[in-house]
Amino acid sequence: MAKKNAAVAAEAIKPKAVAKDEDFVLVSLDKKATEIIDTPKYSYWKSVWKTFFANPVTIFMLVLMIIILLMSYIQPMFSGYSLLDVKGVNDFGARYNWPSAKYWFGTDADGKSLFDAVWAGAKTSISIGVIASVIVTVVGVIVGAFWGVSKKIDRIMLEIYNVISNVPMTLIVIVLSYTFGNGFWNLIFAMTVTSWLGTAYFIRVQVMIMRDREYNIASRTLGTPTRRMIFRNILPYLTSVIVTQVSQLLPSFISIEVFLSFLGVGLSSNVPSLGRLISQYSPYMTSYPYLFWLPVLVLALITVSLYIVGQNLADASDPRTHM
Amino acid sequence: MTVNKKDVLLSLRDLEISFGEGKNKFVAVQDVNFDIYRGETFSLVGESGSGKTTIGRAILGINPTSNGTITFNGTQINKKLSHHQEQDVSRKIQMIFQDPSASLNERATIDYIISEGLYNFNLFDSEEDRLQKVTQIIEEVGLLPEHLYRYPHEFSGGQRQRIGIARALIMQPELVVADEPISALDVSIRAQVLNLLKKFQRESNLTYLFIAHDLSVVHFISDRIAVIRNGRILELAETEELFNNPLHPYTQALLSAVPIPDPKLAREKKLLVYDPKMHDYSVDKPSFVEVKPGHFIYANAPEEEHYRQLLDEQAQGVN
Numbered sequence: 001m002a003k004k005n006a007a008v009a010a011e012a013i014k015p016k017a018v019a020k021d022e023d024f025v026l027v028s029l030d031k032k033a034t035e036i037i038d039t040p041k042y043s044y045w046k047s048v049w050k051t052f053f054a055n056p057v058t059i060f061m062l063v064l065m066i067i068i069l070l071m072s073y074i075q076p077m078f079s080g081y082s083l084l085d086v087k088g089v090n091d092f093g094a095r096y097n098w099p100s101a102k103y104w105f106g107t108d109a110d111g112k113s114l115f116d117a118v119w120a121g122a123k124t125s126i127s128i129g130v131i132a133s134v135i136v137t138v139v140g141v142i143v144g145a146f147w148g149v150s151k152k153i154d155r156i157m158l159e160i161y162n163v164i165s166n167v168p169m170t171l172i173v174i175v176l177s178y179t180f181g182n183g184f185w186n187l188i189f190a191m192t193v194t195s196w197l198g199t200a201y202f203i204r205v206q207v208m209i210m211r212d213r214e215y216n217i218a219s220r221t222l223g224t225p226t227r228r229m230i231f232r233n234i235l236p237y238l239t240s241v242i243v244t245q246v247s248q249l250l251p252s253f254i255s256i257e258v259f260l261s262f263l264g265v266g267l268s269s270n271v272p273s274l275g276r277l278i279s280q281y282s283p284y285m286t287s288y289p290y291l292f293w294l295p296v297l298v299l300a301l302i303t304v305s306l307y308i309v310g311q312n313l314a315d316a317s318d319p320r321t322h323m
Numbered sequence: 324m325t326v327n328k329k330d331v332l333l334s335l336r337d338l339e340i341s342f343g344e345g346k347n348k349f350v351a352v353q354d355v356n357f358d359i360y361r362g363e364t365f366s367l368v369g370e371s372g373s374g375k376t377t378i379g380r381a382i383l384g385i386n387p388t389s390n391g392t393i394t395f396n397g398t399q400i401n402k403k404l405s406h407h408q409e410q411d412v413s414r415k416i417q418m419i420f421q422d423p424s425a426s427l428n429e430r431a432t433i434d435y436i437i438s439e440g441l442y443n444f445n446l447f448d449s450e451e452d453r454l455q456k457v458t459q460i461i462e463e464v465g466l467l468p469e470h471l472y473r474y475p476h477e478f479s480g481g482q483r484q485r486i487g488i489a490r491a492l493i494m495q496p497e498l499v500v501a502d503e504p505i506s507a508l509d510v511s512i513r514a515q516v517l518n519l520l521k522k523f524q525r526e527s528n529l530t531y532l533f534i535a536h537d538l539s540v541v542h543f544i545s546d547r548i549a550v551i552r553n554g555r556i557l558e559l560a561e562t563e564e565l566f567n568n569p570l571h572p573y574t575q576a577l578l579s580a581v582p583i584p585d586p587k588l589a590r591e592k593k594l595l596v597y598d599p600k601m602h603d604y605s606v607d608k609p610s611f612v613e614v615k616p617g618h619f620i621y622a623n624a625p626e627e628e629h630y631r632q633l634l635d636e637q638a639q640g641v642n
């Protein structure tokens with residue numbers, strides 16, 4: 001039976017007729033057709049997301065960032081943490097517990113759970129850092145872009161910058177905080193009112209570097225107005241620089257808040273923040289190190305994850321990385 | 324190519340361009356006088372640093388001029404213009420850049436790059452009209468409509484230069500300043516780009532100011548040539564006249580430097596070296612004089628006499 005099958009198969013593959021040279025026709029290469037196949041229409045944003053999610057480190061950092069954000073904005077709603085709550089201060093069993101299954105981050109001198117304290121503090125610190133960074137970056141980038149391209153604005157702005165940058169920023173913030181009093185929005189106003197000048201100056205220099213590149217001269221000969229030059233020609237090149245700037249601003253605002261809380265200005269005394277926790281627990285660095293290091297770790301994770309996600313997003317927005 | 328000699332499109336008179344002020348003043352270009360006729364290809368040749376590009380950019384209004392006039396279509400354009408005039412001039416004079424990789428916005432699609440001028444001057448009725456115009460021009464320069472949604476880095480140097488040409492020509496300009504448009508390109512694709520430029524000139528009676536340092540290319544493409552050195556035009560003549568009767572020693576030196584693709588002939592070639600000290604301009608100041616109809620040269624009186632003599636001798640020799 002098997003033999004018969006093999007014979008049938010052999011019969012099937014046996015050529016019916018032998019192909020000769022004249023049976024073949026030379027088909028000319030259609031260069032245009034190959035080009036068309038080679039160039040499918042593609043979408044910019046789809047490619048951005050594809051490049052962005054291609055990196056496993058980015059995905060990990062993005063997940064970490066989302067977890068931190070969710071924890072800091074949802075956990076305090078349930079924990080009912082209050083900075084002024086001292087009812088555990090006489091319960092020696094509740095005080096200075098090292099991290100365990102019951103108290104994940106341990107407890108402090110008042111018997112309060114550090115886990116609750118960290119997330120309540122992170123909520124305030126992230127809000128301050130993000131809001132202040134967004135204000136400073138948006139104002140700074142827009143002003144800096146026009147500052148960089150216009151000689152007239154440059155002359156005026158340089159004088160303003162020279163005067164204000166000579167006054168120490170901490171001094172301005174402290175004076176303003178004293179004048180306006182404690183409070184979340186007062187603090188943000190005090191921190192952002194002059195610091196956008198630094199970002200604007202930085203962007204001005206970057207814009208001046210790009211301004212006289214040949215493709216911008218080409219745009220000028222095509223009659224492109226200044227505004228479109230800024231938004232279409234110059235700022236897209238600066239995304240990664242701007243993201244780096246933001247990721248430097250964010251921790252710097254958080255640390256200004258730390259410093260001000262330490263001085264007793266800035267936030268009201270009943271508002272927890274990472275800065276307040278870190279300065280409050282710094283004496284325990286050797287005796288109960290978890291009290292100091294865990295808030296520092298959370299602060300570091302916030303900064304690092306935001307920085308890496310931002311950097312990779314900036315890289316993915318460059319079309320040269322899409323292939 | 325028939326050129327109507329009467330129709331002057333662009334005229335430069337006593338043009339001077341300088342950078343810096345006071346002690347640091349540097350005069351890049353001085354006493355430049357020439358006319359460009361409608362429909363011709365006028366070439367500026369000279370070594371690097373001679374001021375060719377500076378003149379080209381001054382015509383486009385990128386470099387400010389310190390003296391003299393630039394007249395386009397009868398209107399002086401190197402002064403403060405009304406908004407309407409400025410729009411008109413900047414649409415009608417376009418530029419093709421030397422480096423095709425530096426002159427395209429890497430963060431914009433080809434579609435945007437080519438339509439940039441259309442957006443600026445609102446030269447389209449509707450989105451379909453714009454797309455149709457862009458598609459037409461991209462096919463004319465030998466690319467495909469599929470390329471519109473790509474980015475400059477995905478193209479070869481020759482293709483990028485075609486994009487640069489497309490974005491200049493979609494504006495339907497009258498004068499195109501081509502600043503060494505092929506010097507950054509591979510030798511094998513130079514001819515393609517030159518032919519493309521010539522094709523557009525035939526089709527829409529374009530005028531080119533062609534800036535180059537490669538004399539064989541200039542010989543191929545131009546109707547008239549001006550030789551520039553250290554910001555001064557030394558000699559100006561029709562292409563054949565300049566190549567047959569180069570009078571100025573610098574022009575002769577330049578022509579002697581053109582490589583000959585035959586080793587036997589090349590060995591016998593005599594390279595001339597130009598030394599500016601050979602001119603004695605201490606007493607007799609030179610000026611730009613016409614020694615033969617259409618043939619101008621920078622010379623003082625004795626030199627002019629000498630050049631005229633040379634031309635007479637040559638004319639007799641031919642007869």
